Amino acid sequence: MEYFLQQLINGITLGSIYGLIAIGYTMVYGIIGMINFAHGDIFMVSSFIALIVITALGLTISTGLGLTILALILVLVTAMVIASVYGWTTERLAYRPLRGSFRLAPLITAIGISIVLQNYIQITQGARVKPLQPIIADGYTLMTRVDANGEFAVQISNMQILIIVVTIILMTIFSLIIAKTSLGRAQRACEQDRKMASLLGINVDRTISMTFVMGAALAAVAGLMFLLYYGVIDFFIGFVAGVKAFTAAVLGGIGSLPGAMLGGLVIGLIETLWSAYFSIEYKDVAAFSMLAIVLIFLPQGLLGKPEVEKV
Amino acid sequence: MADTESTPSRPARHLDFSKVVKDLIVTTLIATAVFGSTIAFRTVSAAGGLGLEVRYDIAFYVIAAVVIGRLLLWIFVWSKPPGTSAVEMPVSIKSGLAKVSAKVGKGFGPTMLLFALVFPFLPFTDRYLLDLSILILTYVMLGWGLNIVVGLAGLLDLGYVAFYAIGAYSYALLAQYFGFSFWMCLPLAGILAAFWGIILGFPVLRLRGDYLAIVTLAFGEIIRIVLLNWYQFTGGPDGLSGIPRPSFFGLPFNRSEGGFADFFGLDYSSIHRIMFLYFLILALALLTNFVTNRLRRLPIGRAWEALREDEIACRSLGLNTTSVKLTAFAIGAMFAGFAGSFFATRQGFISPESFTFIESALILAIVVLGGMGSQTGVVIASIAMIGGFEIFREAEQFRMLIFGLAMVIIMIWRPRGLISTRIPSIFLKEKKKVSADMVAQGEGH
Numbered sequence: 001m002e003y004f005l006q007q008l009i010n011g012i013t014l015g016s017i018y019g020l021i022a023i024g025y026t027m028v029y030g031i032i033g034m035i036n037f038a039h040g041d042i043f044m045v046s047s048f049i050a051l052i053v054i055t056a057l058g059l060t061i062s063t064g065l066g067l068t069i070l071a072l073i074l075v076l077v078t079a080m081v082i083a084s085v086y087g088w089t090t091e092r093l094a095y096r097p098l099r100g101s102f103r104l105a106p107l108i109t110a111i112g113i114s115i116v117l118q119n120y121i122q123i124t125q126g127a128r129v130k131p132l133q134p135i136i137a138d139g140y141t142l143m144t145r146v147d148a149n150g151e152f153a154v155q156i157s158n159m160q161i162l163i164i165v166v167t168i169i170l171m172t173i174f175s176l177i178i179a180k181t182s183l184g185r186a187q188r189a190c191e192q193d194r195k196m197a198s199l200l201g202i203n204v205d206r207t208i209s210m211t212f213v214m215g216a217a218l219a220a221v222a223g224l225m226f227l228l229y230y231g232v233i234d235f236f237i238g239f240v241a242g243v244k245a246f247t248a249a250v251l252g253g254i255g256s257l258p259g260a261m262l263g264g265l266v267i268g269l270i271e272t273l274w275s276a277y278f279s280i281e282y283k284d285v286a287a288f289s290m291l292a293i294v295l296i297f298l299p300q301g302l303l304g305k306p307e308v309e310k311v
Numbered sequence: 312m313a314d315t316e317s318t319p320s321r322p323a324r325h326l327d328f329s330k331v332v333k334d335l336i337v338t339t340l341i342a343t344a345v346f347g348s349t350i351a352f353r354t355v356s357a358a359g360g361l362g363l364e365v366r367y368d369i370a371f372y373v374i375a376a377v378v379i380g381r382l383l384l385w386i387f388v389w390s391k392p393p394g395t396s397a398v399e400m401p402v403s404i405k406s407g408l409a410k411v412s413a414k415v416g417k418g419f420g421p422t423m424l425l426f427a428l429v430f431p432f433l434p435f436t437d438r439y440l441l442d443l444s445i446l447i448l449t450y451v452m453l454g455w456g457l458n459i460v461v462g463l464a465g466l467l468d469l470g471y472v473a474f475y476a477i478g479a480y481s482y483a484l485l486a487q488y489f490g491f492s493f494w495m496c497l498p499l500a501g502i503l504a505a506f507w508g509i510i511l512g513f514p515v516l517r518l519r520g521d522y523l524a525i526v527t528l529a530f531g532e533i534i535r536i537v538l539l540n541w542y543q544f545t546g547g548p549d550g551l552s553g554i555p556r557p558s559f560f561g562l563p564f565n566r567s568e569g570g571f572a573d574f575f576g577l578d579y580s581s582i583h584r585i586m587f588l589y590f591l592i593l594a595l596a597l598l599t600n601f602v603t604n605r606l607r608r609l610p611i612g613r614a615w616e617a618l619r620e621d622e623i624a625c626r627s628l629g630l631n632t633t634s635v636k637l638t639a640f641a642i643g644a645m646f647a648g649f650a651g652s653f654f655a656t657r658q659g660f661i662s663p664e665s666f667t668f669i670e671s672a673l674i675l676a677i678v679v680l681g682g683m684g685s686q687t688g689v690v691i692a693s694i695a696m697i698g699g700f701e702i703f704r705e706a707e708q709f710r711m712l713i714f715g716l717a718m719v720i721i722m723i724w725r726p727r728g729l730i731s732t733r734i735p736s737i738f739l740k741e742k743k744k745v746s747a748d749m750v751a752q753g754e755g756h
Contacts, residue, residue: 035521052352055361085344094719101726108679109722111672115715123708124349133360250525281540288529295522296514
């Protein structure tokens, strides 16, 4: 039980990171029906930017609490802004010229951009993994169990609390943006019917650009969290994280914001529980098989709307 | 970076100065954010953690290059008055090209075939060129195989490399455990790959295009992870080595008595084996092409193309869409299996490293860039991609970067691929080319 609880905490933390990335996939897919393959690499780039800013600021574990919080906010904002620029630029250069073209064309450019970003970072930042000393330490012990095997303590680290809290805050903010602001209204309108939306005076191109910007900003948050939580990054983390996040988006029902979050949590939990109880090598297999199973029995995902085929 | 945006036509012949300045300022800001962040600073391992290496100069040059490039675009491309604007230039070139290619197109296939047949005997052909053409032909074969799935049936498969891997490992393992020869394993590898295609396809082919894409991608990863971790059986990350080389109808390619060279009274040369491999893959690729072209004329092939165009119409006409999709999937997988076992025998060593997602992406890129459904397009795209990749061998570090950029640029230049017209497989009286605007390509319903 205690062991399970511990894995649950770890799974939710990991799931939050996946969920944040998955939102970028789901929003883009919802609006233009395209798999933005480069999204995982935007996440990777943003974690490198976060690493650069952290190193530049000289942030270490011995920095005082107030300063650490201030510095982390600065890191987060910088990473979000620069990642947004990356997201905006890729959309402008690689996807917009192909708008209205047939469906596979933007997918191929997205794969191309993904290759470009990976190799660009490999060239500019080096191929070796970048280790970062932990910045946020300590945590709380929720419960301990003492038995014949010794002591087992269920812990939640400050880092995990931070990740979960930040995710909840950002999810709320973004849900509000989608639900209340005019930008969100425009996005929902474009999602339903792009042509009609443009007839009614919505700047569709701008709305799509903003969607990419929002997705990239959330990916940057995930990038920083990933960096702080795992402490090692390299130029290849974007691919695996991206595929899993897309899996999460599909699992939750593509196009649905809460669905992406839920899918992220499910994937995170499956992965952690599978590594805890079965084998760590096959955790990805478990997550992907789960995807196939869900899609076969529930093709629209967990929270997606069933699709009506019209002639 | 910011060089592909098309601007609305301006009435004036001259440049709108304030607009250009504003645009250049925005470009500078964006380039600074994109390049200034990642080029100017580089994290390096230093004593007690990470240090920062600062390279303002390189970042400055890159940003300056982007801004100047943008300025040049404004001056030379976007400043033309409407009517002669850059937007219309490619159209005239395109129609001209189409006329030329229509003439060239007829003789293209046979010429290429003839060239491919005599290529190993040409005086300038050396070991390096031969190896390179074997590689290109492997991708041509894989491209043709995937073309059945993506180009004809319109199913988006992002995990094609899994079947390639299954073919390769089938041969390696069958040879290792049962001592089967290459010629016995080749059909077995194809059958096994097709079998896996059916196993995977059966549950997932009911899914719509993009869901299918992600499931096939996941399947490709699953296969790779299993190969990587099933240490006792597949050798894990160490791979399998000592895979037997193919023999010429029982004659091995070695110096021994009774070898190929000895039997034909030739001086032993290692090039014989390479040449044999070359003709082997050429034959396999041509087989793929032949089968595909024949299948296209059969009811099943026509069903594939009909399915690509409109799935609902197919269903209303009583086609069993699942079985139609399944055959496309299985036949595509079978050819990947053949190619895989060829790959294994050629390399003599295989490891999961050869079967990553990037391979799937490359094969898909070849099919899409070639113009989906076009067999000639696949050949051209393979030569361009793999050959181009070789040209940049010197620039080891920048090779993949250029490769990715080329993928983006070619796609924007010709979104429907290099050969975008399509010749119908069935026609009334006269064979007419279907122009690019009329073909629905791989909507992946």
